[in-house]
Amino acid sequence: MKTLLLLFLLFSDCKHPVLPTDSTYVYICDSPGGKKYHLSQNCKGLHNCSHKIVKLTLEQAKKRGKTLCRYEK
Ligand SMILES: [Zn+2]
Structure with a gap:
């Protein structure tokens, strides 16, 4: 059982994370009312953005309250 867990941990280390990490790049609409960040620059949530689209890390987006x-989701 212990070996199985170890193998699992090793295996998961080699895989790319499925969930975005804090160093993942995200996109935000740089408008005063913008509260969301987007994983894709082509997200339809960004299509209404009339301001500049800013690329930043997830960590920075979270610090801005996004x-x-x-x-x-
Ligand atoms: Zn989006």
Whole structure:
């Protein structure tokens, strides 16, 4: 059982993370009312953005109080 767990941990280390990490790049609409971040620059949630689209890390987006766009949950 212990070996199995170890193998699992090793295996998961080699895989790319499924969930975005804090160093993942995300996109935000740089408008005063913008509260969302987007995993894709082509997300339809960004199509209404009339301001500049800014690329930043997830960590920076969280520091700005952004939450994940509702289209990407
Ligand atoms: Zn989005």
